Amino acid sequence: MSSPEHNPLRDPRDKRLPRIAGPAGLTIFGVTGDLSRKKLMPAIYDLANRGLLPPGFALTGVARRDWENQDFGEVVYEAVKENARTPFHQAVWDRLAEGIRFVPGSFDDPNTFDRLTRTVKQLDAERGTGGNHAFYLSVPPSMFPTVLTHLSNSGLAEQTEDQWRRVVIEKPFGHDLESAQELNRIVNEVFPEDSVFRIDHYLGKETVQNILALRFANQLFEPLWNAHYVDHVQITMSEDIGLGGRAGYYDGIGAARDVIQNHLLQLLALTAMEEPLSFAPGDLRAEKSKVLSATKPVGPFADTTARGQYTGGWQGGQQVPGLHEEGGFASDSKTETFAAITLEIENRRWAGVPFYLRTGKRLGRRVTEIAVVFKRAPHQPFDDTMTEELGQNALVIRVQPDEGITMRFGAKVPGTSMEVRDVTMDFGYGHAFTESSPEAYERLLLDVLLGEPSLFPVNEEVEKSWQILDPILDYWAEHGYPEKYKAGSWGPPSAESMLARTGRVWRRP
Amino acid sequence: MIVDLPSTTTSQVNKKMVELRESGGAVALGRVLTLVIVTGDGTETEEAIQAANEASREHPARVIVVAKGARQAAARLDAQIRIGGDAGASEVVVLRLYGPLAEEGAGSVVPLLLPDAPVVVWWPNDAPEFPGQDPIGELAHRRITDAAAEPDPIEALRTRVRSYVDGDTDLAWTRLTSWRALLAASLDLPPFEPIEGAVVSGESDSPSTDLLAGWLAASLGIPVRREVHRGPGIVSAVLERSSGNVEVVRPDGKVGYLTQPGQQDRRVTLNRRAVRDCLAEELRRLGPDEIYENTLRGLSDVVRGESSENEEQAEPVSAGQQ
Numbered sequence: 001m002s003s004p005e006h007n008p009l010r011d012p013r014d015k016r017l018p019r020i021a022g023p024a025g026l027t028i029f030g031v032t033g034d035l036s037r038k039k040l041m042p043a044i045y046d047l048a049n050r051g052l053l054p055p056g057f058a059l060t061g062v063a064r065r066d067w068e069n070q071d072f073g074e075v076v077y078e079a080v081k082e083n084a085r086t087p088f089h090q091a092v093w094d095r096l097a098e099g100i101r102f103v104p105g106s107f108d109d110p111n112t113f114d115r116l117t118r119t120v121k122q123l124d125a126e127r128g129t130g131g132n133h134a135f136y137l138s139v140p141p142s143m144f145p146t147v148l149t150h151l152s153n154s155g156l157a158e159q160t161e162d163q164w165r166r167v168v169i170e171k172p173f174g175h176d177l178e179s180a181q182e183l184n185r186i187v188n189e190v191f192p193e194d195s196v197f198r199i200d201h202y203l204g205k206e207t208v209q210n211i212l213a214l215r216f217a218n219q220l221f222e223p224l225w226n227a228h229y230v231d232h233v234q235i236t237m238s239e240d241i242g243l244g245g246r247a248g249y250y251d252g253i254g255a256a257r258d259v260i261q262n263h264l265l266q267l268l269a270l271t272a273m274e275e276p277l278s279f280a281p282g283d284l285r286a287e288k289s290k291v292l293s294a295t296k297p298v299g300p301f302a303d304t305t306a307r308g309q310y311t312g313g314w315q316g317g318q319q320v321p322g323l324h325e326e327g328g329f330a331s332d333s334k335t336e337t338f339a340a341i342t343l344e345i346e347n348r349r350w351a352g353v354p355f356y357l358r359t360g361k362r363l364g365r366r367v368t369e370i371a372v373v374f375k376r377a378p379h380q381p382f383d384d385t386m387t388e389e390l391g392q393n394a395l396v397i398r399v400q401p402d403e404g405i406t407m408r409f410g411a412k413v414p415g416t417s418m419e420v421r422d423v424t425m426d427f428g429y430g431h432a433f434t435e436s437s438p439e440a441y442e443r444l445l446l447d448v449l450l451g452e453p454s455l456f457p458v459n460e461e462v463e464k465s466w467q468i469l470d471p472i473l474d475y476w477a478e479h480g481y482p483e484k485y486k487a488g489s490w491g492p493p494s495a496e497s498m499l500a501r502t503g504r505v506w507r508r509p
Numbered sequence: 510m511i512v513d514l515p516s517t518t519t520s521q522v523n524k525k526m527v528e529l530r531e532s533g534g535a536v537a538l539g540r541v542l543t544l545v546i547v548t549g550d551g552t553e554t555e556e557a558i559q560a561a562n563e564a565s566r567e568h569p570a571r572v573i574v575v576a577k578g579a580r581q582a583a584a585r586l587d588a589q590i591r592i593g594g595d596a597g598a599s600e601v602v603v604l605r606l607y608g609p610l611a612e613e614g615a616g617s618v619v620p621l622l623l624p625d626a627p628v629v630v631w632w633p634n635d636a637p638e639f640p641g642q643d644p645i646g647e648l649a650h651r652r653i654t655d656a657a658a659e660p661d662p663i664e665a666l667r668t669r670v671r672s673y674v675d676g677d678t679d680l681a682w683t684r685l686t687s688w689r690a691l692l693a694a695s696l697d698l699p700p701f702e703p704i705e706g707a708v709v710s711g712e713s714d715s716p717s718t719d720l721l722a723g724w725l726a727a728s729l730g731i732p733v734r735r736e737v738h739r740g741p742g743i744v745s746a747v748l749e750r751s752s753g754n755v756e757v758v759r760p761d762g763k764v765g766y767l768t769q770p771g772q773q774d775r776r777v778t779l780n781r782r783a784v785r786d787c788l789a790e791e792l793r794r795l796g797p798d799e800i801y802e803n804t805l806r807g808l809s810d811v812v813r814g815e816s817s818e819n820e821e822q823a824e825p826v827s828a829g830q831q
Contacts, residue, residue, distance in 0.1 A: 004702040006697075007693060007696045007697055007701075008696070008728050008729050008730075009689070009693040009696050009725075010696075010697075011694050011727050011728065011800055012799060013799045014800045015794055016683075016686050016689070016790065016798075016800075017686070017689055017690050017693050018690055020690055020691070020693075020695055020697075022694070022698055023698070023772070024815075040687070048778075051687055051690065054694065055691070055767050055775035055776070055777040056772075056773060089778075089780075091763060091764065091778050091780065095764075095777065095778050098776070121641040125773070126773060127773060127775070128769075128772040128773035128775055130698070130772070135552065146818065162699060195685040217531055248794055292554050339702070383821070
């Protein structure tokens with residue numbers, strides 16, 4: 001019910017005033033995990049430090065540990081000290097620590113949820129959280145049904161007119177269309193869709209939100225943003241780390257499900273969508289949904305896709321094991337650690353422009369970028385010899401690291417002869433704006449508390465993404481094995497040949 | 510690196526900067542604004558540079574410090590260029606102007622402004638009476654003054670009301686942001702009742718307290734009482750409505766107590782803000798600040814209460830917090 005129209009102290013022109021979340025508490029299931037220690041807890045402190053959390057904010061942890069509130073407080077303290085982005089202030093921490101609670105117990109035990117209900121009630125009374133609570137499920141998806149059912153049975157999921165309950169879930173959102181629909185059904189049985197926040201942390205990154213600013217706030221780029229001028233688009237997310245210790249999650253999932261289905265297809269949607277009517281959540285989703293509906297995989301998959309598994313070797317001065325030597329993976333595991341696919345978007349703007357998506361582990365370096373590669377000029381008034389070193393113009397959105405934008409174009413080499421060579425022009429976020437942009441999780445957690453859903457994919461987008469990916473996954477399941485590639489390289493030979501068949505090459509990020 | 514250029518001209522300074530850029534690699538491109546700091550020639554210069562350097566971590570800027578030296582001396586321009594570790598994320602040019610030059614700062618600043626980038630001028634103290642008509646102020650898109658650093662802060666505010674033009678702002682206003690955010694957030698929630706009255710208290714010479722009162726008067730459209738308290742700074746703000754008051758009380762300049770009817774009393778971090786944080790906030794907004802303008806106009810609806818009654822009472826206005 002709270003709305004700025006009621007509030008005489010809020011003025012849309014007053015850009016200094018941050019939106020502070022209203023009274024609320026956050027409950028995290030699975031606080032012992034890596035994600036909550038490395039990302040969630042520090043993000044909560046950073047938000048508190050920036051003054052964006054409501055006074056009386058409460059953080060409740062639920063896990064199967066024999067902890068008291070103080071023990072959990074200690075864990076949060078360590079996590080904050082180690083990983084927070086902003087400097088540590090005792091006063092901020094003291095206020096935050098007053099609202100930290102811990103509920104011990106396993107997720108399949110109704111008593112755990114009885115204790116949680118009591119804690120939540122107490123917080124409403126003691127801290128003034130006002131009956132507004134978000135539940136963050138930082139647990140394996142197999143636990144979702146259990147936790148959700150108990151949340152429902154204990155009445156914790158019940159909302160009233162002026163008290164909200166929200167649930168936050170992390171990927172994977174299923175492993176194919178059918179399982180995703182099943183998961184959505186389970187979640188929506190307990191929480192209505194507008195109370196469900198699916199975290200795709202890429203969407204919380206400044207650079208990703210900047211794609212919209214770049215495209216729709218400028219006159220310079222949008223006229224070129226179509227099949228007349230764009231030759232193809234490459235979206236890459238590579239990691240240099242392997243899968244040691246993650247077999248339980250990753251085996252049988254693979255790179256395509258882990259990364260392409262969510263992160264890369266969301267990046268594709270933002271890159272390729274039409275201009276939304278406004279930046280209201282509904283309008284933004286409508287455009288994303290439209291472009292995802294128009295996106296189709298390009299076959300024959302034997303030629304247009306590639307997948308691989310890394311083998312051991314020397315990477316960056318270290319000897320690293322291959323996938324089959326990593327603990328937990330069967331020696332005949334078919335799980336791919338590299339995946340590359342070709343998509344096309346069947347609309348007037350993009351017809352005929354291939355979108356190449358690739359991701360992998362143990363690649364050359366850790367980088368995420370979107371490269372829009374332009375066609376060559378239709379006519380060159382220069383001799384071939386003058387432009388032999390000129391490549392295709394490109395605009396690269398660097399999502400991480402070194403967030404920013406690179407433009408590549410030709411320039412004359414100084415000298416008496418006319419020679420044109422590629423040069424790059426860089427815009428670095430860190431140079432033009434803040435030294436450190438807020439972490440994606442800060443933005444996303446705040447949006448959950450504010451009930452601002454723009455940056456969260458809805459079930460429709462999730463299901464459409466699976467529709468795009470499923471045919472490729474089915475083909476892979478029935479045909480052959482992933483190709484081997486050397487750790488530290490840029491993937492298997494088939495990745496090169498899937499572009500080479502149309503005379504293109506991958507950009508080296 | 511610090512390079513001194515005694516008795517020089519601005520074209521030599523420019524030449525030296527290009528030279529430093531070429532020999533030192535990619536310094537100095539990609540700056541988003543020029544910050545001009547106008548100060549005296551004393552110790553305050555270094556303090557201002559320090560604050561600007563820290564703020565520049567958020568907004569890489571070219572900082573031009575115009576330090577006005579002795580008027581009685583012969584005309585001379587001493588320049589100093591600081592880049593790299595000595596300048597934070599910015600590049601700093603200190604121009605020391607002596608003799609008749611001291612009054613002609615603008616002429617030395619113009620050649621050093623970054624092309625096509627916004628210009629912000631900051632007077633850490635001794636701001637001109639009409640910042641928008643000052644020769645250096647006229648160059649700027651945004652003019653930052655600091656009423657709290659003036660000899661008579663409250664009088665300085667009255668001057669600001671008269672001299673306001675789009676682009677003016679004052680650090681006494683910036684220091685208020687966390688108070689304003691807290692009060693605004695408290696009204697985001699039901700009950701959505703009209704505010705019938707408001708009382709603000711703080712040190713007698715705290716311009717931020719007056720501005721808070723002015724802001725409330727302007728946005729609520731009611732007269733606001735401004736009472737005197739021994740401080741430090743702003744001490745309390747009370748919004749009166751029929752179902753109960755919203756009260757924020759900060760007795761010690763660090764932690765605030767928020768009281769709302771039907772809700773638990775809550776403690777909030779409400780530290781007094783450092784100059785560098787305020788400066789960083791100011792550099793974030795380069796357009797005119799209409800809210801500040803309205804607030805200045807709202808000052809006329811502020812009723813200055815008789816002092817001393819609250820003078821000794823550092824307790825929160827309502828009982829029950831600890």
